[in-house]
Amino acid sequence: MKNTSQDTRERIGVRNTHNIISIIFLSLVALLALSFSVMLLIKNASLKREEEAVRSELEALNEEGYYTVTEADRLIEDAKAQTRLETTNSIKATIQSKLEAGEGTTTTIRSLFPDQMVVASSGRYYFFPILDTIAHHGFGEEDFxxxxxxxxxxxxSDESIHVKKGVDVSRFQxxxxxxxxKEQGIDFAFIRVGLRGTTEGKILTDDCFEDNIKGATENGIDVGVYFYSQAVNEKEALEEVQLILDMIEPYDxxxxVVIDIETAxxxxxxxxxxxxxxxxxxxxxxxxxxxxAGYKPMIYGNVKSFTLLMDAQDVDDYxxxxxxxxxxxxxxxHFDVLQFTSSGxxxxxxxxxxxxxxxxxY
Structure with missing residues (x-):
């Protein structure tokens, strides 16, 4: 079939359209490639600037005395060693000054552990954390x-504190x-009822109990009583209590009523x-x-009694x-009564x- 001039013109038009589209597409591709290249150049330039900035900072840090991790670790260990040495020397100086001032070994050790109670017994030292679960008395050295x-x-400064003066006595007085x-201003007296022997466990009454409790009460001195216990079980504790209750029944x-617990x-x-x-x-x-029995219970003891022999928080109810x-x-x-000397x-x-x-x- 022969092509007409009209067909020829149509084919030429189609080819021209295709050529234009191809040119536009290639131009877009070239533009995208150019844009991507520009972006890479910008990114590289930015990274280079950041690298130069970091390098400058590192150089500045180095000039200011900053160190590498290895160097820093070494300096930390050196500082720890120096601190340990200074602490050791400080402790040694404190111990030396206290001992030279005449303070005993136990007193000196106690001053080094303010958060613990230090107790010496049988050539050893025991350390007991000071608990916040028990009420503290809050008195300072300047309060008395x-x-x-x-x-x-x-x-x-506590206006609620009213101190009463007392003595505790036995046949030894x-x-x-x-x-x-009474005329000396004594408000109260603790009278010994008796004791249990340390080796055989025999109960003995105090020879002066009757005279002392009568003499004190008749002269207006309030009284309590105590018993030096060496009970080793519940049965013996009950035996001691019953003796006391029988002997104090006639008196006000x-x-x-006190149990005296100490090491023998x-x-x-x-x-x-x-x-x-x-x-x-x-x-x-x-x-x-x-x-x-209707009386007020109390435990007498020293620091050793409420640490080594008993846990203070376990007997805090008395x-x-x-x-x-x-x-x-x-x-x-906290305490109710303080015995502060045996040579008054x-x-x-x-x-x-x-x-x-x-x-x-009371």
Whole structure:
């Protein structure tokens, strides 16, 4: 079939259209390639600037004394070693100065561990964390001064604290002139009922109990009583309590009924092998029975009693009579009565006598 001129023109038009589209497409591709190239150039330039900035910062840090990780680790270890050396030297200097000043070894060690109670026993030292779960007494060394009569006087700012003066006595004080004692301003007295022997466990009553409790009460001195316990089990604790209750029944005992728990100064003492749990059974049995009988229970002891022998927080439900001779008081927890010396003097009592202050109303 022959092509007409019209067909020829149409074919030429189609080819021209295709050519234009191809040119436009290629132009777009070229434009995209150019744009991508420009973007790469910009990105490379940006990275180069960042690299130069980082390099400049590193150079600046190096000039200012900054170090590599390895160098920093070495410097840290050197600093730790220096700190340990300085701390050791400081501790040694503190120990030396305290010992040269005449302070004992135990006192010196205690000053180095203010967050713990340090207890010395049988050539060893024991460390007990000071707990926040038990109420603290809050007294500072400046809160008490020794008065002209030898008693501690409270000079702190707590107006609710009213200190009463007292003594604790046994047959070792002999015959006491209780009228004269009262005239010295004595408010209360703890009278010993008796004791249990440390080796054989035999119960003995105090020879002067009757005279002392009668003499004190008849002269207007409030009384409490105490028993030196060497009970090793619940049965013996009940035996001691029953003796006390029988002996104090005729008298007006306003102050607590006390169990005295201390380590016995004897290698053959029957309580030497008691555990803390066993000591606590004795103390709780005694105190709970006293409370059931209508009296106020209390435990007497020293720092060792409330750390090595018993856990202070396990007997926190009872009155506490703490014995500590020194200042400041090295017992952080609350107490009701403080025995602060065994060498006090009071007119009406021959020789030395234990002096106490009470901060609880009975």
């Amino acid at each position: 001064v020794v008065g002209d009569d030898g008693f501690l006087e409270y000079v702190g 002999g015959n006491i002139d209780w009228k004269t004692v 005992v306003k102050y607590p 100064d004897s290698d053959s003492a029957r309580t030497n092998d008691l555990t803390s749990d066993e000591y606590e059974v004795v103390a709780k049995t005694f105190c709970d029975t006293v409370r059931s 009155g506490i009579w703490i014995a500590y001779y020194g200042s400041p008081l090295y017992y952080p927890y 003097t009071v007119k009406g009592i021959d020789g030395n006598v234990d002096l106490d202050i009470c901060i609880t109303d």
